Amino acid sequence: MxxxxxxxxxxxxxxxxxxxxxxxxxxxxxxxxxxxxxxxxxxxxxxxxxxxLQSDDSSQNIATSSATSIRIYSEKEQQRIDTRCRGFILFLEQIEVLNPELREMVIDRVMGLETRDLQLDDLKWIILMVLFNVPGNESAYNTMEELLYSTDHGILH
Structure with a gap:
């Protein structure tokens, strides 16, 4: 898929x-x-x-949190999203590519995949798709696109 x-x-x-x-x-x-x-x-x-996820009804189901809170992943989420991918999501939050609402959308879409073998590159594509789909995130989209297409593997994940 x-x-x-x-x-x-x-x-x-x-x-x-x-x-x-x-x-x-x-x-x-x-x-x-x-x-x-x-x-x-x-x-x-x-x-x-x-x-x-953008509709008013669906967005009410997306949990939001304060900027100082830490996301705790459920056991099912931890099985699907490995430590490396969770670390990358946290990194993107820290550099303000993702906010808590976008993070939850990403996690929702990862959980919507029927795969147990999520790779970091797959996660990057999902994040890019979510950012593209939510208006007002052009800067975050551009940053994510640079991270996706970056050939320098010596930095960050």
Missing amino acids: MDILMYLFETYIHSESDLNVDQDELEQELLRAGFHQNEIYKALNWLEDLAA
């Missing part, structure tokens, strides 16, 4: 392509690209859930 999300993000969002694509047409394109129908549906549902 992560491959489909990255493909869609790079093809439609990141490349300035037309965003008004018919869902049936999109499904056919993904099938032609070699993705499986079941995974396509899961990815499209994941994107719909991401968009729904």
Whole structure:
């Protein structure tokens, strides 16, 4: 599913392509690209859930906290998000790329994936998608994009 999300993000969002694509047409394109129908549906549902996080009803379910609080991960979250990824999320909060609400959106979308093998690069893509989807986070998006595409692996995670 992560491959489909990255493909869609790079093809439609990141490349300035037309965003008004018919869902049936999109499904056919993904099938032609070699993705499986079941995974396509899961990815499209994941994107719909991401968009729904912005609605007033859904945003009430996102827990917020003060700037001085520390996020404690549930056992299920710890199983899905390893120490390295949790450290990266904390780092992004410290440099103000993520605020508590955005952090919770990221965690929600990570938990929405059907994978037990979340890699740091996958997390970076999810964060980028969340930042792109929430208006007013252009600066944070640009910073995250630099971290994603950075070739200098000697700094930060």
